[in-house]
Amino acid sequence: MFTQIVVNTCLVLVGVLTVLYLYIRRQFTYWERLGVPYVKPDSFLGNFGDSFTKKRPMSEILIEVYDKSSGKGFTGVWNFFSPTLFLANPEVLRDIMIKNFDAWTDRGLPSNPESDPLSQHVAALDGKMWKDVRTKLTPTFTSAKLKHMHYLLLECGKDLEKYLESLVSKNEAIEAREVSAKFTTDVIGSCAFGIQMNSLSDEDAAFRNMGKKMLNVTIGQRFAILVLLSSPWLFKKLKLSLTPRDVEEFFLRITREAFEYREKNNVQRHDFIDLLRNLKNVDQSLGEGETVFDDKLLTAQAFVFFGAGFETSSTTIGYALHELAVNQDMQDRLRKELHEMKAANKGEITWDGLQGMKYLDMIFQETLRKYPVVPQISRVSVKPYQLPGTNVVLPSGSRCIIPIYAFHHDPQFFPNPEIFDPKRFTDEAKAQRRPFTFIPFGGGPRNCIGSRFAEQQTKIGIVSAIDKFKLSLCEKSQNPIQYKKGAHFLHADIGVWIKVSRIGADNK
Numbered sequence: 001m002f003t004q005i006v007v008n009t010c011l012v013l014v015g016v017l018t019v020l021y022l023y024i025r026r027q028f029t030y031w032e033r034l035g036v037p038y039v040k041p042d043s044f045l046g047n048f049g050d051s052f053t054k055k056r057p058m059s060e061i062l063i064e065v066y067d068k069s070s071g072k073g074f075t076g077v078w079n080f081f082s083p084t085l086f087l088a089n090p091e092v093l094r095d096i097m098i099k100n101f102d103a104w105t106d107r108g109l110p111s112n113p114e115s116d117p118l119s120q121h122v123a124a125l126d127g128k129m130w131k132d133v134r135t136k137l138t139p140t141f142t143s144a145k146l147k148h149m150h151y152l153l154l155e156c157g158k159d160l161e162k163y164l165e166s167l168v169s170k171n172e173a174i175e176a177r178e179v180s181a182k183f184t185t186d187v188i189g190s191c192a193f194g195i196q197m198n199s200l201s202d203e204d205a206a207f208r209n210m211g212k213k214m215l216n217v218t219i220g221q222r223f224a225i226l227v228l229l230s231s232p233w234l235f236k237k238l239k240l241s242l243t244p245r246d247v248e249e250f251f252l253r254i255t256r257e258a259f260e261y262r263e264k265n266n267v268q269r270h271d272f273i274d275l276l277r278n279l280k281n282v283d284q285s286l287g288e289g290e291t292v293f294d295d296k297l298l299t300a301q302a303f304v305f306f307g308a309g310f311e312t313s314s315t316t317i318g319y320a321l322h323e324l325a326v327n328q329d330m331q332d333r334l335r336k337e338l339h340e341m342k343a344a345n346k347g348e349i350t351w352d353g354l355q356g357m358k359y360l361d362m363i364f365q366e367t368l369r370k371y372p373v374v375p376q377i378s379r380v381s382v383k384p385y386q387l388p389g390t391n392v393v394l395p396s397g398s399r400c401i402i403p404i405y406a407f408h409h410d411p412q413f414f415p416n417p418e419i420f421d422p423k424r425f426t427d428e429a430k431a432q433r434r435p436f437t438f439i440p441f442g443g444g445p446r447n448c449i450g451s452r453f454a455e456q457q458t459k460i461g462i463v464s465a466i467d468k469f470k471l472s473l474c475e476k477s478q479n480p481i482q483y484k485k486g487a488h489f490l491h492a493d494i495g496v497w498i499k500v501s502r503i504g505a506d507n508k
């Protein structure tokens with residue numbers, strides 16, 4: 001009897017493993033069967049396995065696959081054993097992101113509202129619901145609304161200055177990205193949640209901790225990501241979640257409290273919370289089939305403003321400060337531009353003054369070119385799609401990867417790509433650039449909704465750091481910067497270390 005059970009179990013196991021083996025083997029012949037050129041994967045983990053196993057940074061892998069795909073426009077690759085299209089030509093990019101956007105509306109991020117209420121944010125939603133939410137949120141980021149928030153960002157900029165002042169007296173190297181992350185956490189907290197957070201003065205501020213938790217990928221989350229990439233339906237079926245429970249509870253509570261406080265005290269701050277509250281009030285009367293903007297849906301949007309907003313901008317500020325420390329002439333020129341602008345505006349950093357700083361804009365853009373903090377993005381198709389110039393039709397549900405980092409480092413479009421050169425972003429140079437080769441915020445209707453807010457906070461972060469302080473390299477600095485292996489964003493491996501001194505302190 002016992003032997004029979006063991007034999008049967010073994011037979012079932014062998015059967016399951018054989019089916020799995022045959023399934024995976026078939027997955028790995030997908031592109032060959034379709035007649036699409038492909039880049040051979042390194043292992044059964046696919047072409048990006050070295051990032052998952054933390055052997056190499058994603059940026060390096062993207063360049064390698066891009067070089068092998070170059071001239072073909074696109075190639076077949078594998079994300080684990082899931083066949084994925086890799087785009088290596090700006091024309092194909094435009095086709096998928098704009099011309100045929102209707103066929104490629106989804107991003108393929110997980111959204112499981114029942115098990116993970118905060119996952120129903122605009123970056124992860126698909127189909128009609130994404131469109132409804134995106135349409136309602138878009139007016140949040142108009143120039144007029146951002147101008148209203150300018151005073152909140154300036155307050156955070158002043159706090160950053162004070163914080164740097166306190167560090168100067170300690171005469172220690174500072175980790176620029178960490179300091180910037182405290183600043184952007186304050187900004188997003190102030191603008192998205194209406195709270196004075198003080199990450200800059202309080203080391204243990206709860207928001208900063210939540211930010212760190214969101215970036216710290218646990219083993220459980222790595223498993224969930226693996227399931228998501230290789231089998232999205234199983235991810236949904238198993239009700240897996242990428243949001244840690246305490247992070248979820250924290251954001252639900254903090255947004256509810258902000259809504260209640262404003263309701264009770266009739267407070268208006270012209271920030272994201274006010275704008276989200278307006279959506280709630282307007283849309284509760286909607287009929288069947290319409291997207292209802294209830295507390296959980298609204299909290300999820302505030303949550304993604306935090307998640308997508310603080311880390312991306314702080315990393316960008318960190319890299320900009322690094323390059324200014326390396327290139328003293330650029331730092332001097334930028335400071336001169338800033339002081340002239342302030343002198344013309346009674347010593348203030350006005351909204352219009354900031355918009356008029358051309359050199360600051362060139363530094364900002366070149367930083368995003370050399371260090372695109374989101375090195376690759378994805379799209380998932382919702383209709384069959386014919387690959388340009390071929391008879392091959394990809395079925396609905398296909399996934400593609402857009403390697404932003406590789407486009408930004410292609411010498412065809414940006415000669416000597418490792419050199420930091422703001423002149424690439426003069427008006428003349430921009431006019432001559434091939435479209436869809438500079439895409440730090442993605443492109444088309446699904447591009448970054450917060451790009452203008454990102455620009456505003458990044459620029460205020462940069463000018464607040466150089467207004468009264470001189471930045472330079474120190475013993476701890478790494479130049480060129482090496483990237484973290486296994487990170488989703490383009491993070492520096494050992495951080496971005498610089499020295500900050502008060503201008504004039506060393507008579508320079």
Ligand code: HEM
Nearest residue numbers: 122123305308309312313374441442443446447448450454
């Ligand atoms: C330097 C800073 C930033 C960079 C480099 C950046 C980059 C990106 C990229 C590459 C995408 C994907 C676009 C695509 O698929 O075509 C994206 C999407 C998104 N970003 Fe940003 N981002 C930044 C800051 C922000 C900020 C400050 C916010 C909010 C306050 C934000 C909110 C979002 C959202 C909600 C999406 C998803 C949009 C959708 O799916 O409709 N981002 N961002």
